[in-house]
Amino acid sequence: MGxxxxxxxxxxxxxxxxxxxxERLWIIFHFHHNEGWRPTTRPPVPPxxxxxxxxxxxxxxxxxxxxxxxxxxxxxxxxxxLFVDEVDLLDGSPxxxxxxxxxxxxxxxxxxxxxxxxxxxxxWKVQATGDFLAxxxxxxxxxxxxVFNFAEVQLSRNPFDDSRKRVRMxxxxxxxxxxxxxxxxxxxxxxxxxxxxxxTGIRSGYTKEELQSDVDIYGDKTMxxxxxNR
Numbered sequence: 001m002g003x004x005x006x007x008x009x010x011x012x013x014x015x016x017x018x019x020x021x022x023e024r025l026w027i028i029f030h031f032h033h034n035e036g037w038r039p040t041t042r043p044p045v046p047p048x049x050x051x052x053x054x055x056x057x058x059x060x061x062x063x064x065x066x067x068x069x070x071x072x073x074x075x076x077x078x079x080x081x082l083f084v085d086e087v088d089l090l091d092g093s094p095x096x097x098x099x100x101x102x103x104x105x106x107x108x109x110x111x112x113x114x115x116x117x118x119x120x121x122x123x124w125k126v127q128a129t130g131d132f133l134a135x136x137x138x139x140x141x142x143x144x145x146x147v148f149n150f151a152e153v154q155l156s157r158n159p160f161d162d163s164r165k166r167v168r169m170x171x172x173x174x175x176x177x178x179x180x181x182x183x184x185x186x187x188x189x190x191x192x193x194x195x196x197x198x199x200t201g202i203r204s205g206y207t208k209e210e211l212q213s214d215v216d217i218y219g220d221k222t223m224x225x226x227x228x229n230r
Contacts, residue, residue, distance in 0.1 A: 001144035002072070002087035004095055006080040013080065020077050024101035025084065030094040031066035038062065045158050047115040057114060068093070071101055075144055085144055122158045124190075126151065128199040135202040138230065139184070142223050147202055151179055151186050155197050159190075180205065183218055204228055 004027070006012040019025075040052040041060040047053065055063060072084040082098070089095075128136070128148060136148040160167060170176035179186040183205040189198045204211070204224045211225055 001075060002084050002089065004082040004084060004098070006082075008080060016077065016080070016082075019074070019082075019098075019100065022074060022100040025072055025074050025082075026099040026101055026106075027068075027070045027072055027084075027087075027089065027095060028097040028099070029068045029070065029089055030096065031061045031063070031068050032092070032094055033090060034062055034066045036062065037064055037066075045119045045121070045161060047118050049118075053115055067096070083144065085146065086149075122161070122195075124156055124159055124195045124197050126156050126197045126199065129201070132199045132201055135227075139202065139223075139227065142226070143220070145182065145184075147181055147184060147186065148199070150181050151188070151199055154179060155188070159197065178203075183220055183224065 006016070037055065037060075039055055041055050041058050041062065042052050043058055043060075061068060068089070070088050071086075073086045075083040075085050077083070128151075133148065136146075139145050139147050154166065166180040168178050168180075170178070175191070176187065176189050179188065185203040185205050186199060187201045187203065189200055190196065204227060206221065206224055211221060211228065213221075216222075
């Protein structure tokens, strides 16, 4: 879960009025760690007949003006702090503006999507064991992170293409792999013939030694210790 903190003394208390009733928000922000850009980019799943597309026909973060747009889920509000999920911003990203997501005006499911429609999509069926669902539910209750939703989105389309840096195959156990989600690791089995994926369990991404350390960059080690003890 992420936090968007607004500056006090700027009238933002009134500006946030009536926002709590919206489920999703558009966040306009700055890719503050990016330097430079190229006129073309290689998307995670390129078109069938060529590798690179124009940067304005992509969602590449490396742009002439490094402005980002993210549709996040609003979990709750506490004063000048918005708690949001499904966030793809880096820690410390400057936020330029917040706008409500309005399905009637913002969703056009029948709109043409250019080269995206010619992508070679490899669809997989993603399921989960009871143990995985219990672990996922515990994590959601204690942090707001929806591990199952993340895994389903990441693994249902082209789960093993070259862009999936978060996926690592189990070298000593064929048919098994792991998916990294923040400081958690998701174990799953797969059937390449049937294109089925079974989510089997969730592990802490911290080692035993790291959990014993007082250094807590992400502020989540207490939760991880409770998760491991459980």
